[in-house]
Amino acid sequence: MARLYKVHLEVKAEGFVQPLSLGLFRSDYMIHIAPEDPKTLPVIHQVEFNTIASSFGALSTRVSELHRHLASVGAYPSDSIIKTENIPVSPALPELAKGLAFAHKAYGSGGEGRPTAIFMIIQPGEKNVFDQRWLEYELLEKHGVQTYRISLPDVPKLTKLAPGTRALIYSPPHAPNMQIEISTVYFRAGYGPGDYAGEDDWAARTTLERSKAIKCPSVITQLAGAKKIQQVLAMDGAVEEFLVDKNVSSRVRGTFAAIHPLDRSPAGMAARKLALEKPDTYVLKPQREGGGNNIYRGDIPGFLKSIPESHWSGYILMELIEPPTLENTIIRNGGLMSGGVVGELGVYGAILWKDGEGEERGKGLKEIVMNEEAGWLLRTKGRQSDEGGVAAGFGSVDAVLLVD
Amino acid sequence: MDYSLSRGLAVRPAESFISGELSPNGALATHAPVTLFPSPFPRSCWEEGRAVQRDYNELYARVAGNEEWLEKTMVE
Numbered sequence: 439m440a441r442l443y444k445v446h447l448e449v450k451a452e453g454f455v456q457p458l459s460l461g462l463f464r465s466d467y468m469i470h471i472a473p474e475d476p477k478t479l480p481v482i483h484q485v486e487f488n489t490i491a492s493s494f495g496a497l498s499t500r501v502s503e504l505h506r507h508l509a510s511v512g513a514y515p516s517d518s519i520i521k522t523e524n525i526p527v528s529p530a531l532p533e534l535a536k537g538l539a540f541a542h543k544a545y546g547s548g549g550e551g552r553p554t555a556i557f558m559i560i561q562p563g564e565k566n567v568f569d570q571r572w573l574e575y576e577l578l579e580k581h582g583v584q585t586y587r588i589s590l591p592d593v594p595k596l597t598k599l600a601p602g603t604r605a606l607i608y609s610p611p612h613a614p615n616m617q618i619e620i621s622t623v624y625f626r627a628g629y630g631p632g633d634y635a636g637e638d639d640w641a642a643r644t645t646l647e648r649s650k651a652i653k654c655p656s657v658i659t660q661l662a663g664a665k666k667i668q669q670v671l672a673m674d675g676a677v678e679e680f681l682v683d684k685n686v687s688s689r690v691r692g693t694f695a696a697i698h699p700l701d702r703s704p705a706g707m708a709a710r711k712l713a714l715e716k717p718d719t720y721v722l723k724p725q726r727e728g729g730g731n732n733i734y735r736g737d738i739p740g741f742l743k744s745i746p747e748s749h750w751s752g753y754i755l756m757e758l759i760e761p762p763t764l765e766n767t768i769i770r771n772g773g774l775m776s777g778g779v780v781g782e783l784g785v786y787g788a789i790l791w792k793d794g795e796g797e798e799r800g801k802g803l804k805e806i807v808m809n810e811e812a813g814w815l816l817r818t819k820g821r822q823s824d825e826g827g828v829a830a831g832f833g834s835v836d837a838v839l840l841v842d
Numbered sequence: 843m844d845y846s847l848s849r850g851l852a853v854r855p856a857e858s859f860i861s862g863e864l865s866p867n868g869a870l871a872t873h874a875p876v877t878l879f880p881s882p883f884p885r886s887c888w889e890e891g892r893a894v895q896r897d898y899n900e901l902y903a904r905v906a907g908n909e910e911w912l913e914k915t916m917v918e
Contacts, residue, residue: 461899689894839883
């Protein structure tokens, strides 16, 4: 995180040459059923927000097609609720490709007559490669846009920045004399510390950030997705700073799990009472990254009493998401496993925006050029408490069967 | 599994499933982990998640565009 921020500050000191940024985001939710009143309507509570390398878009489209296929050939019992009309196809594949193509077009033409193309930054040895390939094919076949896959270590070997304009110029290994100008850099790697083996990889990231290409995401956008930021946004007043329309901010806030400070403010004092007397639906989280473990439910009062009261304000109290358990069968590596599962809905979004230029950079977004919802994903995994069934955390892609 | 492979609902196999030696030059692929049945999901929840996405896009774009706030929040 600190290292990433350093990259941003370095480039900022030099000055950015590209005011446009592309975000292909994914917001992940679980269904929450209020434990104190199981009869209330289920709602969604956000688990996390991804600002970089949001994956499984193409596979989410394909798995909804798979389940529709099975429904239409009569693979499910005829008296079941599984009908094609209740299984919408997730448009994530075409929509994410459309987002990339939009940025590509917004970039404009290459300098000195150079052809333009998109970069996909990939991890060496990636297993989820077909999810990425579908995006490439969609870009080429529907939008006439070529994509080149490249890993961070190959960036310095195969690219250079044009003097002056800092256009990112790529020469493919099979045609070293060719010059292709990269319009958009789409990261499917570079999100974790493990993606940066050493200084060369950081230098590669810095080169990409300095370049004129539109980044998906920029370093600062990646940082905006940090866990800590998400936690702070959930506090009272934070979202409202950014989304001034009250209807909009309250709709966003409606998807947050309740989160309370434990300081000496009136809200904090009320939360302290909750934590000590009714902790069963809460988790206690340290506010600083690396500040210790989460404390769950009944362990909270004892833990709080074991530390000095002056330290309590370093923690927040968050409502646990209580998802319903479903039964399903996961097929993995040719094997079947049946049992209790929980699902997580991810909703994709595509947005292209313009930041201020020069001194105005970083002082507030200037213009939203494109903003779309871009399909969804259901990921289903074995439930933790389930013994002997689907192993906990065993993930699979799934389609939504809409029920009223 | 046939449908998955025919339609590219696929992944490269994990080393623990098919070792690299058995897949020369990455010749092998397998179906992606999938559920056999689509999972029931409340329509209202699905609609809500989709409806709020453009607001979320804007929120995070605005957060990324406000460096002073980001820096203050990260340093805390």
